Amino acid sequence: AQSVSQHNHHVILSEAASLELGCNYSYGGTVNLFWYVQYPGQHLQLLLKYFSGDPLVKGIKGFEAEFIKSKFSFNLRKPSVQWSDTAEYFCAVKRDSSASKIIFGSGTRLSIRP
Amino acid sequence: GAVVSQHPSWVICKSGTSVKIECRSLDFQATTMFWYRQFPKQSLMLMATSNEGSKATYEQGVEKDKFLINHASLTLSTLTVTSAHPEDSSFYICSGTGRSSYEQYFGPGTRLTVT
Numbered sequence A: 001a002q003s004v005s006q007h008n009h010h011v012i013l014s015e016a017a018s019l020e021l022g023c024n025y026s027y028g029g030t031v032n033l034f035w036y037v038q039y040p041g042q043h044l045q046l047l048l049k050y051f052s053g054d055p056l057v058k059g060i061k062g063f064e065a066e067f068i069k070s071k072f073s074f075n076l077r078k079p080s081v082q083w084s085d086t087a088e089y090f091c092a093v094k095r096d097s098s099a100s101k102i103i104f105g106s107g108t109r110l111s112i113r114p
Numbered sequence B: 001g002a003v004v005s006q007h008p009s010w011v012i013c014k015s016g017t018s019v020k021i022e023c024r025s026l027d028f029q030a031t032t033m034f035w036y037r038q039f040p041k042q043s044l045m046l047m048a049t050s051n052e053g054s055k056a057t058y059e060q061g062v063e064k065d066k067f068l069i070n071h072a073s074l075t076l077s078t079l080t081v082t083s084a085h086p087e088d089s090s091f092y093i094c095s096g097t098g099r100s101s102y103e104q105y106f107g108p109g110t111r112l113t114v115t
Helices: none
Strands: A004-005 A010-014 A019-020 A023-025 A031-038 A045-050 A056-058 A064-068 A075-078 A087-095 A102-104 A107-112 B004-007 B008-015 B019-025 B031-038 B044-051 B067-075 B076-081 B090-097 B109-115
Touching: A004 A087, A004 A102, A010 A019, A019 A107, A023 A075, A031 A075, A045 A056, A045 A064, A045 A075, A075 A087, A075 B109, A102 B031, A102 B044, B004 B090, B008 B019, B019 B031, B019 B090, B019 B109, B031 B076, B044 B067, B076 B090
Parallel strands: A010 A107, B008 B109
Antiparallel strands: A004 A023, A019 A075, A031 A045, A031 A087, A056 A064, A064 A075, A087 A102, A087 A107, B004 B019, B019 B076, B031 B044, B031 B090, B067 B076, B090 B109
């Protein structure tokens, strides 16, 4: 069965700092990969997704992620964070099948100091 | 993207009663729906997967007699928490995927508080 690991539980940065959140998955087959964000008191929003093609994926709000198949990784990056990026970030993986379930990582809480 | 709604958004019920949560796909036909629960400051845990017209498949450790899932149509799935207890208090989130879609669309969630 697939699983997702997010090693950073809580990250604290100052505004304008660069961000990289780690995500590793375990599954030997073809996968779809996602990053979701959950702002305080709000529901999940999709930041970006990888299905196939260019391993560097650009999402909303200046976020991007790179799929490195050999490392089973899908790290999230942003060159310059803002206070409004304070949220919980979830990496998720799904087997490459339309009806297969999404498995979420434990989440990373990002706190940005103004 | 496609829209999934949940009703109610917040419900408070007394211990021992049952509560039903609805999940609707508003602009697509959800052949498969998923139900998650999220405890405060924790990740989403998949509870069950349901295909329209079939019995739900529950994840290990989830009581199927306590969390009744019905997916009778392509736009509606319901989760009924039977004989609710305070430990069932949580945030319940549904998602749906269409017949040819590889992406899941998430609802806004329902906060259940059992007193």
